[in-house]
Amino acid sequence: MSSVSMAFFRRDAxxxxxxxxxxxxxVFGGAVLLGVVYFVGHAVKADSEHLxxxxxxxxxxxxAGFAFSDLFGRGLSSLPANLREQQQSGTLxxxxxxxxxxxxxxxxxxxxMLAQSIVRAGLMLAFGALALGFxxxxxxxxxxxxxxxxxxxxxALGLLFSAFVILIKQADxxxxxxxLASAVLGGVLFPVQALPIWIGVFAWVFPxxxxxxxxxxxxxxxxxxxxxxxxxxxTVLAALLLPASIFAFRYSLTRAKKEGTLxxx
Amino acid sequence: xxxxxxxxxTPERTPSLAQExxxxxxxxxxxxxxxxxxxxxxxxxxxxxxxxxxxRFPGVAGWRSLFKKAPDKIALENIDLSVRRGEIFGLxxxxxxxxxxxxxxxxxxxxxxxxxxxxxxxxxxSESLEVRKRIGLVxxxxxSFFWRLSVRENLRFYATLYRLSAGEADDRIKRALDLVGLTxxxxxxxxxxxxxxxxxxxxxxxxxxxxxxxLMDEPTRTLDPxxxxxxxxxxxxxxxxxxxxxxxxxxxxxxxxxxxCDRLALLNHGRIRFEGTxxxxxxxxxxxxxxxxxxxxVAIDELRRLEAIPAVLSxxxxxxxxxxxxxxxxxxxxxxxxxxxxxRLVTLGGEVWSSSPHELSLEELFHIAIDGDNAASPCExxxxxx
Numbered sequence: 001m002s003s004v005s006m007a008f009f010r011r012d013a014x015x016x017x018x019x020x021x022x023x024x025x026x027v028f029g030g031a032v033l034l035g036v037v038y039f040v041g042h043a044v045k046a047d048s049e050h051l052x053x054x055x056x057x058x059x060x061x062x063x064a065g066f067a068f069s070d071l072f073g074r075g076l077s078s079l080p081a082n083l084r085e086q087q088q089s090g091t092l093x094x095x096x097x098x099x100x101x102x103x104x105x106x107x108x109x110x111x112x113m114l115a116q117s118i119v120r121a122g123l124m125l126a127f128g129a130l131a132l133g134f135x136x137x138x139x140x141x142x143x144x145x146x147x148x149x150x151x152x153x154x155x156a157l158g159l160l161f162s163a164f165v166i167l168i169k170q171a172d173x174x175x176x177x178x179x180l181a182s183a184v185l186g187g188v189l190f191p192v193q194a195l196p197i198w199i200g201v202f203a204w205v206f207p208x209x210x211x212x213x214x215x216x217x218x219x220x221x222x223x224x225x226x227x228x229x230x231x232x233x234x235t236v237l238a239a240l241l242l243p244a245s246i247f248a249f250r251y252s253l254t255r256a257k258k259e260g261t262l263x264x265x
Numbered sequence: 266x267x268x269x270x271x272x273x274x275t276p277e278r279t280p281s282l283a284q285e286x287x288x289x290x291x292x293x294x295x296x297x298x299x300x301x302x303x304x305x306x307x308x309x310x311x312x313x314x315x316x317x318x319x320x321r322f323p324g325v326a327g328w329r330s331l332f333k334k335a336p337d338k339i340a341l342e343n344i345d346l347s348v349r350r351g352e353i354f355g356l357x358x359x360x361x362x363x364x365x366x367x368x369x370x371x372x373x374x375x376x377x378x379x380x381x382x383x384x385x386x387x388x389x390x391s392e393s394l395e396v397r398k399r400i401g402l403v404x405x406x407x408x409s410f411f412w413r414l415s416v417r418e419n420l421r422f423y424a425t426l427y428r429l430s431a432g433e434a435d436d437r438i439k440r441a442l443d444l445v446g447l448t449x450x451x452x453x454x455x456x457x458x459x460x461x462x463x464x465x466x467x468x469x470x471x472x473x474x475x476x477x478x479x480l481m482d483e484p485t486r487t488l489d490p491x492x493x494x495x496x497x498x499x500x501x502x503x504x505x506x507x508x509x510x511x512x513x514x515x516x517x518x519x520x521x522x523x524x525x526c527d528r529l530a531l532l533n534h535g536r537i538r539f540e541g542t543x544x545x546x547x548x549x550x551x552x553x554x555x556x557x558x559x560x561x562x563v564a565i566d567e568l569r570r571l572e573a574i575p576a577v578l579s580x581x582x583x584x585x586x587x588x589x590x591x592x593x594x595x596x597x598x599x600x601x602x603x604x605x606x607x608x609r610l611v612t613l614g615g616e617v618w619s620s621s622p623h624e625l626s627l628e629e630l631f632h633i634a635i636d637g638d639n640a641a642s643p644c645e646x647x648x649x650x651x
Contacts, residue, residue: 007425011411011418018413018454090408094470097372098426099397257376260322260340260366 004100008108009115016112030120034127037062050191055220060134065188067124068215071117072208073182075154077175078113079106080161087165093263102250106159125219137221146214146227149234153207156241163245163252169264187212207241210234310386312478312511313348313371317380320366320535340366341535344380348528351508353500355526356515357631362532364515368482371513372402385477398427401471401479405486407463412456416447416466419455420473427474441469444503461492468499479504481514485521497524519628531634538634543627550630553578553595555623556603561589563615568592571609576602589618 016022041059054061086092086109095105128134161178164171185192185199186208192200203209214230256262319342324335341363348354356364369375371382373393381388387395410419417438424434442448445465455463464484471479484500485493501524505512516522522529523543531539531546539546560568565582568590572580579595596602607617 003425007422011414011422014418015411015413089411090406091411093369093374094402094404094409094423095426096374097397097400097402098423098474099394099428100426254376257374258378260320260369260375262374 002104004104005108005111009111012112016116026116026120030123033066034063034124037066038132050193053220054191054216055134057134059132060128060219061191061216062189063124063128063132063134064216064219065212067121067128068212069183069186069188069208070124071114071121072150072154072211073179074113074117075110075151076158076161077179078110078117079155079158080165080171080175082109082113083162084165084171087169087263090263096262102253106162106249110155110158135219135221138219139221139223140218142218142222142224142227143215145224145231146211146218146234149231149238150207150211150214153211153234153238153241156238156245157207159245159249160241163248166249166252166256166262169261182206182208185209204233205237207234207237210237311347312350312385313346313354313383313513315344315346315367315371315380315382318344318346318367318370318377318382319379320363320370320375321378339535341370341377344535344537346530346537346540348511348513350511351505352527353505353512353514353525355522355529356513356532357517357519357522357529357627358532359517361534362517363535364517364532365482366535367532368402368480368513368515371396372400372480373397398474399477401474401476403467403471403479403481403484405464405467405483407460407467407487410455410463410466410470413454415452415454416442416458416462416469417451419466420470423470423473429474437473437475438469441472444472445469445499460487461489461495464488464492464496465499468496468504472504477510479510479512481512483516484514485516485518493518493521497521501525519626519631523627531631533634546627546630546634547624550634554598554600555625556594556596556620557623558592558594558603558606558610558620559585559589559618560592560610560615561587561618563590563610563613565590567613571606574602574605576600576605593623 038059041057041062044058051058051061054064083092086095125135129136129138157178161171161175164174183189185195185203186206187203188208192203192209192213195203210230210233214227214234217227217230253262320340321337322340324337344363344367356367358364366375370377371384371389373389373396376390383389384396385399387399389396410416411422414422420438420441421434424437429437438451439448442451445468447462447465447469450458450462455466458466464487468481468484471481481500485496488496500512500514504510514522514525526543528540528542529546530537539549541549568582571577571592571594576596577594578597579593581593583591583593585591592606594602594606603620607620610617
């Protein structure tokens with residue numbers, strides 16, 4: 001990690017730690033989510049044949065879905081949220097006056113929230129593995145093959161939404177609508193294959209659906225050859241989204257600098 | 266009953282004002298362009314230079330803008346500016362004059378609509394990174410810090426963005442905090458700082474990268490008079506670093522410009538109305554020398570006849586305590602009308618209690634420059650007549 005990225009990480013960690021209840025609410029929020037997943041998972045009699053290839057256990061299915069959707073969701077929302085906060089707090093302009101590269105700003109602004117999410121996802125998965133006995137055969141190579149393009153695709157979407165934040169300021173409704181659609185169509189609560197075929201087609205454009213499908217297969221021990229399909233789909237989406245989002249982000253910054261709207265919110 | 270003192274412009278007031286690109290410039294600008302002796306060793310280029318700089322913002326017409334384009338707002342128009350190395354150059358103007366916009370263009374936060382601007386020889390648009398390495402920007406906006414961090418933590422964060430090594434950063438932070446008098450509060454969270462302390466922290470941040478050029482945007486805007494005075498003293502004594510650093514100071518406080526700036530530009534409606542030293546501004550704009558004479562024992566009709574003296578450009582009489590009169594004269598700078606008037610008053614049996622020249626303040630000069638007339642002359646003061 002570069003010193004600039006470390007500086008952003010340290011800044012956000014110090015701000016996080018400055019709120020006395022932040023660690024408590026972080027832990028409490030995770031515990032509540034675990035409880036909900038556990039009881040809902042047991043209450044719902046999910047015996048769909050679509051669950052079989054993910055191990056057949058609905059609690060494990062839900063737990064993996066929430067853990068990774070939180071991780072991917074943060075990959076998507078951390079940058080726009082950070083940018084918006086800096087616009088509102090008046091700290092964005094002083095940053096842009098320093099010799100900071102745009103990539104450093106983008107990566108640095110996302111790091112801490114992403115790290116928080118990794119920790120939370122890790123704790124949820126550890127709870128599933130250690131307390132509930134799931135995923136003892138997990139294939140970490142398969143997991144890595146899916147996670148890498150998934151994170152790039154999510155990060156690219158985050159960059160795209162950041163462009164919205166810079167251009168139209170009130171981008172929260174757009175991000176919320178995407179997150180809702182993504183949660184329904186992305187397979188957080190139930191397998192995408194359980195959806196009618198015509199809706200399943202829409203699910204294909206959401207990186208989350210491929211990511212969750214891939215990581216669930218990896219968690220039940222499928223070898224890399226079995227996660228190639230979602231990995232390739234994610235790679236294609238990442239390859240399309242990344243240049244488009246970089247272009248959109250640069251365009252939004254240039255336009256905001258021309259119109260004097262960079263720090264308006 | 267009140268009387269308004271004469272303010273009508275006289276033909277002598279304007280001939281030495283030349284119009285250049287809409288701005289008032291001194292009639293004899295030769296020495297303005299000469300670098301002072303202290304700049305002799307500096308390179309020949311100007312650290313801050315703009316040519317024909319323009320900034321237009323798209324018009325906003327609410328819902329109507331969906332159907333009809335609102336006219337653009339002109340924020341800067343044909344700004345030509347040359348700031349010399351080591352000087353404190355003031356950008357003076359009322360709110361909305363374009364000062365902050367110009368600062369933002371120079372620091373790369375806005376992209377100009379036309380013209381060019383350079384900092385330390387680097388184009389602010391195409392060589393933005395080189396520009397950002399060389400400038401510091403001090404905001405008047407106290408929100409520009411992470412308030413839940415201490416000033417030391419804030420400065421450490423920015424030091425890293427300026428690529429300072431850990432040791433160098435510690436050293437610079439220590440020096441910057443010493444310089445602005447915040448050493449004792451270094452580890453205090455900034456949401457517990459007073460406005461004045463935040464402003465000093467902003468100056469410390471602006472100096473952190475030891476910039477060649479410091480842009481200060483209304484640094485005393487949010488401060489009370491005492492804190493403002495302290496900051497002004499600090500800028501004068503410490504910030505220029507013995508003429509090594511060039512400072513561009515935007516302010517709408519004329520007194521601040523008068524106290525701090527070697528030269529200044531008056532901005533109004535996005536245009537430069539005057540550029541030069543305050544002395545040049547006086548010579549250029551204040552053609553008239555104001556004089557106040559306090560006299561008693563002379564009949565009012567005799568006093569009124571003084572107005573007929575050919576060299577008197579403006580005249581006013583105000584009654585004051587003890588049957589005295591205050592005679593205010595405006596005369597051209599080189600005239601000998603004041604001794605002439607005093608001689609006549611004495612000849613008429615009057616007693617002259619005092620006689621003093623009156624310089625127009627920078628604020629009054631500013632109003633003259635932007636209004637194109639003498640509307641804000643001190644003679645405008647309304648006084649009650651008995």
